[in-house]
Amino acid sequence: MVDAQALDEVVTFTSELIRIDTTNRGGGDGNEREAAEYAVGKLFDAGIEGAIVEKAPLRSNVIARIEGSEPDAPALLVHGHLDVVPAEAADWSVHPFSGEITDDGNGGMLWGRGALDMKSMDAMVLATVRSWAREGVKPRRPIVIAFTADEEASAEYGAGYLAESHADAFAGCTEGVSESGGFTFHGGNDLRIYPIAAGERGTAWLKLSARGRAGHGSKANPDNAVSKLAAAIARIGAHEWPVRLTPTVRAALTELGALYGAEPDFAHVDDLIGKLGPAAQLVESTLRNSANPTVLHAGYKVNVIPEHANAEVDGRMLPGFEDEFAATMDELCGPDVHWEFQHRTSGLGAPVDTPTFAAMREAIRKFDPDGHPVPFCMSGGTDAKQFSELGITGYGFSPLGLPPEFGYGRLAHGVDERVPVEGLRFGLRVLDDFLRHA
Template sequence: MTDHTNRPSAASAQDEVARICSDLIRIDTSNYGDGSGPGERKAAEYVMEQLAEVGLEGTLYESAPGRATVALRMDGADPTRPGLAVHGHLDVVPADPADWRVDPFAAEELDGCIWGRGAVDMKGMDAMILANIRQLARTGTKPARPTTFVFFADEEAGGLQGSHWLVDRHPEWFEGVTEAVGEVGGFSVTLGSPAGSRRVYLLQTAEKGIAWLRLRARGRAGHGSMPNQDNAITHLVEAMGRIAAHPWPIEYIGPVRALLEGLSDITQVPWAPGPEPLVAELGQQAGFVAATLRNTTNLTMLSAGYKHNVIPQTATAALDCRFLPGHEESVMDTIRRLAGEHVEVEVVHRDIALEAPWESDIVDAMSRSLQRADPEADVLPYCLSGGSDAKALARLGISGYGFAPLRLPPDLDFAPMFHGIDERVPLDALRFGTRVLGDFLRTC
């Protein structure tokens, strides 16, 4: 049993969230997506130590050497209610220190922010979760509902060694769970001029599906000095051009339509015939919504050839495709048509699109917690353009929401922080989010 006699009894979640966030950032958990990298084991061990310090016993799973997930269940104040899952991920995308103003793994405090890889994606939220777990344990308080807390491995590579592994191997952790909250939602956007600004919090109720595709062109190998009408690189370039130029039409899925209607009511800017002027009202965060107005495809990697005077037999490109709920089949058909007869479309990784109910008790609970902390604010739904571990939990029938609450400064360019250079989270936003998340856990 850990000795707690020297631990300050007055410590609160808000008091220690910055420390926990900084500690986690300093543990490099870069996920390169190819099995290399340090893994999450050291960060998972840190989580286990923080739990043990307040008398809680988590369970650490290692799906592969160094790839670690931590799970913990806490009884609810009302054990008859359906269970809740609260989840984060411990891995981060890589960062090149040469590109950053500061060391991305030093967790420096600068300009009122904690800087470092994972500050917003998503060690800041991990810290908010862990700080609240510790406060619940210190005060002997139970969450409102039976709650499973999970710190997953491998989210940045699709969750095969993390959320999907745990769902496949240990679904018992989610027995009785009907809803889950994790990244990315609950953050604020500020509409209007500083003199007449209005703050809106975006709750994530949907997310696009993922299809990571490989385009593989085949042709006739030959000498670089000879004419060749069956050049694999030419076939691939032509296919890439068609895909890049394809005008994916605007599609208004339910959460996007509800968001636009809400924004229009607040700003009095119409969203028909085209939503672009209204989306622009979101300022720095417009990119979050713009990406959910249509299906998207982006070419991300290219590989061909091995010598200057040799025409290769094959050439490949990587395509990151994100499709809206209900659109996977039509998007894949379109990509295959655009690729043409000389290019194969291989699925490297795919995962489902999600849409959870907006009219629900859990959304009401999240909204109440936000508005208790920020009474003048509005709360609206939105669709996440990326993906999250909610996709794995959906296989168990669990509805997933994004709720990592942050009250952000109006001038913070938040959207590019995800996977971007100079990622950072304001200290005030961390403390605000910790307070809101704690209120939600106690009252949901």
């Protein structure tokens, strides 16, 4: 088990990393250099050599390797991103880059952008390996650590670059763990559920464009680009996508159904979802493909009909149903609206009957014997997609102990992002135990 120093360090490191503004605004606008140097320094203090590699100046990634007690065992990749999404300070109760700790009567609350997504996990990794160095501990498997840039955009400067240009650093890695799993989800009836990600939907960020005849706003114009685009957007927004169950979602529904005393009737999934109480939100966004219109661009003056109109759509594709997604978009856009992928990644699925998944379950149960770890599929995506190009099977496991009514899904990327100090220490204990024995 990690020592007392690590339990303090994980809090300090999370706070200090939050104070380093690594906002990623997309389009190449980001700077992870200071955070990467911070991580390298903490690794160096533990006798671990970390290398900083960059595709472009200031878009920094860190790679390090720790040998295992069984050097011939398959290596495990542990990765976390250093960048965060933007935050408007005026909207927050505390400054989003303060890393402030407030007294909540239960050990304290640590505030700031990245507290959940995902500087707390980065801090847990650093605190864990430094504890090992002090104790002379080796994990069973060799471990490759990667702290990445640009996860909150396209991963072009981060995991995508690492997988393409530094693949040799990940030689021998068969599995990886990262964000969005292993946190406490309170499912009602005193159920503490710990969803572990064993899949994620693919990303399909789309650009739609329509072309028509420009003209005066007072004249009849049946060839109006804005009207064409608006009609397509309305169809996309109203479309009801069919249920498509992947193996990961089936496993999630089976285990959640057992917890709520509901038979996993896959022929009537919507009825089953209605029996899962609060836990329905763990699966309801991964039953189907989806497409949400998010951006509209058209016109420049109220009395001028523009020639062009454009829109952006956030699409998500279940693994194995990418072709169905594309065919549906063709149908919904129709002949008057062109669509194309701006950014595309495939969905992922990972087996839940492996020794690694069992080790994650066991680590959670060790520190919460009444907890219920279950598999689930993430509705969004992570750097696991890029590392999958190297044949690495990815899981979401960044454990945290969270109180009831905390709102993990609402706070990640949201206003007043924060993490309980004791929940962070719980996560450190769980992660340490898993990484030692996986």
